Amino acid sequence: MFTYKEYEEIIRVLKETGLPILDYSEITEATKSFVILRHDVEFSLSRAHILAYFESNHLDIRSSYFIQISNNCYNPFSEENISIIRDIIRMGHRIGLHYHLPKNNNGDIVNGIKKELDILSCFIGTPIDRFSIHRPTKLILSLDLQIDNVINSYASRYFNYCHDNNLINTNKSDIFYLSDSQHKWKFGYPNAELLEGVQRVQILTHPYSWSEMGSSSDDNFETLFMEKKHELLNSMNMECSHFPYERMKLFENL
Numbered sequence: 001m002f003t004y005k006e007y008e009e010i011i012r013v014l015k016e017t018g019l020p021i022l023d024y025s026e027i028t029e030a031t032k033s034f035v036i037l038r039h040d041v042e043f044s045l046s047r048a049h050i051l052a053y054f055e056s057n058h059l060d061i062r063s064s065y066f067i068q069i070s071n072n073c074y075n076p077f078s079e080e081n082i083s084i085i086r087d088i089i090r091m092g093h094r095i096g097l098h099y100h101l102p103k104n105n106n107g108d109i110v111n112g113i114k115k116e117l118d119i120l121s122c123f124i125g126t127p128i129d130r131f132s133i134h135r136p137t138k139l140i141l142s143l144d145l146q147i148d149n150v151i152n153s154y155a156s157r158y159f160n161y162c163h164d165n166n167l168i169n170t171n172k173s174d175i176f177y178l179s180d181s182q183h184k185w186k187f188g189y190p191n192a193e194l195l196e197g198v199q200r201v202q203i204l205t206h207p208y209s210w211s212e213m214g215s216s217s218d219d220n221f222e223t224l225f226m227e228k229k230h231e232l233l234n235s236m237n238m239e240c241s242h243f244p245y246e247r248m249k250l251f252e253n254l
């Protein structure tokens with residue numbers, strides 16, 4: 001499960017519906033049919049980079065990658081990660097902000113988003129025109145946040161908020177929303193049967209879940225943890241000559 005091969009099959013099914021795969025910026029209130037491909041980047045920019053390459057070079061599709069700047073698992077502003085982000089842009093994908101709601105939210109979400117958009121734009125060296133909210137509350141979704149000249153991935157043009165359930169939109173005349181959150185398709189799996197009759201759909205996937213071999217959620221976290229550990233090991237080793245590389249390598253497989 002969650003192999004690139006499986007992702008390829010999902011894209012094949014989506015293409016077979018005949019619905020156009022569009023960017024957010026190409027969609028207006030009058031757009032009657034579309035598929036939006038969105039990726040929220042948690043834990044690992046490296047995995048996002050691989051998926052972006054697979055999409056552009058193997059599947060010939062372009063999508064949006066939303067990146068966090070206030071998470072504690074990756075630093076989007078390291079030289080290496082900025083190179084990754086720029087490379088994702090070079091492939092023809094779009095970059096957005098994946099906004100992490102502050103724990104002590106003072107209610108000024110719009111200014112928080114604007115501030116982070118400015119910071120991300122500044123570091124990447126290109127304007128960032130879109131955002132998605134990490135773990136949005138029902139209240140925030142119901143607000144339909146608007147910021148001038150900025151795309152909100154949860155705006156009513158791309159997403160229909162359901163007041164009475166867990167975001168599952170079973171009305172095929174509304175915008176379908178499917179997501180692989182927490183390594184499962186809890187709103188439904190994007191297959192031909194489910195997509196039949198659907199005209200507008202937004203599909204959210206999380207690149208950290210996907211890999212060449214694929215795996216269960218637990219196994220995926222194990223390999224992800226190993227990748228991060230390897231990354232940290234090499235980063236510390238590059239940083240200083242007194243890092244006990246050989247000794248630390250002994251713990252690499254713990």
Ligand SMILES: [Zn+2]
Nearest residue numbers: 040042134135
């Ligand atoms: Zn998220």
